[in-house]
Structures are given as C-alpha cells and as structure tokens.
Amino acid sequence: xxxxxxxxxxxxxxxxxxxxxxxxxxxxxxxxxxxxxxxxxxxxxxxxxxxxxxxxxxxxxxxxxxxxxxxxxxxxxxxxxxxxxxxxxxxxxxxxxxxxxxxxxxxxxxxxxxxxxx
Amino acid sequence: xxxxxxxxxxxxxxxxxxxxxxxxxxxxxxxxxxxxxxxxxxxxxxxxxxxxxxxxxxxxxxxxxxxxxxxxxxxxxxxxxxxxxxxxxxxxxxxxxxxxxxxxxxxxxxxxxx
Numbered sequence: 750x751x752x753x754x755x756x757x758x759x760x761x762x763x764x765x766x767x768x769x770x771x772x773x774x775x776x777x778x779x780x781x782x783x784x785x786x787x788x789x790x791x792x793x794x795x796x797x798x799x800x801x802x803x804x805x806x807x808x809x810x811x812x813x814x815x816x817x818x819x820x821x822x823x824x825x826x827x828x829x830x831x832x833x834x835x836x837x838x839x840x841x842x843x844x845x846x847x848x849x850x851x852x853x854x855x856x857x858x859x860x861x862x863x864x865x866x867x
Numbered sequence: 868x869x870x871x872x873x874x875x876x877x878x879x880x881x882x883x884x885x886x887x888x889x890x891x892x893x894x895x896x897x898x899x900x901x902x903x904x905x906x907x908x909x910x911x912x913x914x915x916x917x918x919x920x921x922x923x924x925x926x927x928x929x930x931x932x933x934x935x936x937x938x939x940x941x942x943x944x945x946x947x948x949x950x951x952x953x954x955x956x957x958x959x960x961x962x963x964x965x966x967x968x969x970x971x972x973x974x975x976x977x978x979x980x981x
Contacts, residue, residue: 784969784970786972791974792955792957792974792975792977793972793973793974793975794911794957794959794972794975795972796969796970796971796972799969840910840911842911853899853961853970854901854913854916854926855901855911855913855970856913857910857911857912858910859909859910860909860910
C-alpha cells in the first residue's frame with residue numbers, strides 16, 4: 750500500500766538559516782509524483798513543489814528545493830534562507846496511480862509544523 | 868488564471884442537521900475535482916473525487932455524499948451530521964489531463980458540529 754511518512758511533528762529554525770523537512774514514501778508503482786504543500790494558519794493549502802519519479806534532476810522553486818533520493822524513497826524539502834512567513838504546517842504528498850493515473854489522487858503525510866524564530 | 872472558491876468559510880451546525888458545502892472553479896474546463904477532510908492536527912483524507920459531470924468516486928464510507936451538477940461545481944452534502952463530521956473541508960482541482968497532476972486547493976470550510 751502507498752504511504753507517506755513525515756517523522757518530524759515540529760521543528761524550529763532561525764531566520765535566514767536553511768531547514769530540511771523529512772519525507773519518506775512507500776510505493777510499488779514505478780511511476781509516481783511527489784508534492785509539498787504549505788498550510789499557514791489560515792488553512793489554505795499552498796502548492797510549493799513537485800518531483801516526478803522519472804525526473805533526473807531535483808526540483809527547485811525559488812527558495813524551495815526537493816532532495817529526491819529514489820533508492821532511499823525519500824523526498825525531503827529544503828527551505829533556504831528561512832523567513833518568518835515560512836512558519837506553517839508543511840505536508841508531503843504522493844500522487845497515487847490507479848486507473849492509469851487519470852484520477853490523480855493524493856496521499857498526504859501527517860505534516861511538520863515549522864516555526865521560524867527571529 | 869484559475870481560481871477556486873468555497874463557501875461558506877465557517878459553519879456551526881447541530882448534530883442531525885443537513886449539510887451542503889459548495890465548491891466552484893473558474894478559468895478551466897473539465898477539471899478533476901476533489902473533496903478532502905482534515906481533522907484537527909491531522910493530515911488530509913480524500914473523501915470524494917470526480918473526473919466529470921455526474922461521475923463521483925467515494926474513498927471513505929461515511930454519511931457524506933458528493934455531487935457534480937455542473938462541470939466546475941462540486942457539492943458535499945449530508946442528510947444528518949454527526950459529531951465526527953467536524954473538521955476542515957478542502958476542495959481541490961487538477962487539470963483533467965494525464966501528466967498534469969498538481970492539485971490546487973480552495974480556502975476551505977471549517978465545520979463544527981455541536
């Protein structure tokens with residue numbers, strides 16, 4: 750069965766420092782997608798970054814990068830130069846195949862609460 | 868650009884009352900639509916998804932139902948709410964094309980059942 754594991758319920762980071770949020774996944778499907786979302790206190794889920802299982806390079810989006818280690822089945826999110834506005838809940842998710850992938854169902858981890866300290 | 872709306876933003880309902888949450892998407896056609904629930908301090912659980920008008924798939928057995936009367940409208944309903952239905956309900960959409968997997972979420976509805 751497909752599963753996403755985020756082992757860090759909460760983390761602190763100093764402003765302007767980098768932080769890594771861990772995510773491991775389990776799937777037997779050779780084709781899958783990995784996502785990170787940010788959920789601030791307002792509740793809205795904000796898409797941050799996507800990595801496809803066949804992508805050769807790690808995905809990057811501004812200050813966000815995804816450290817994709819396929820053999821280890823890990824997809825850690827790295828946030829560089831943390832800002833106070835980065836304080837939020839962060840969710841790792843995996844796209845589930847099934848039916849050729851047309852439904853694009855996502856399986857989410859339990860999240861990591863990041864607190865950026867001034 | 869595409870936008871997704873949900874209403875109401877917040878809802879307090881008594882146990883046993885009916886429920887209707889609405890989600891609409893603008894700026895796209897034939898989207899895949901999704902309803903998720905997030906219990907307090909937990910991750911998201913997929914409740915329903917739809918790949919087209921009138922096509923609904925249920926992921927979790929429960930007293931909730933979903934309908935898609937129009938291409939860009941997705942409704943979550945219940946005839947009788949339970950205390951356990953309290954939570955944060957998020958609607959999401961993704962392009963209805965293979966390989967376009969990213970889901971984009973609406974602002975959510977906070978439901979409290981008393």
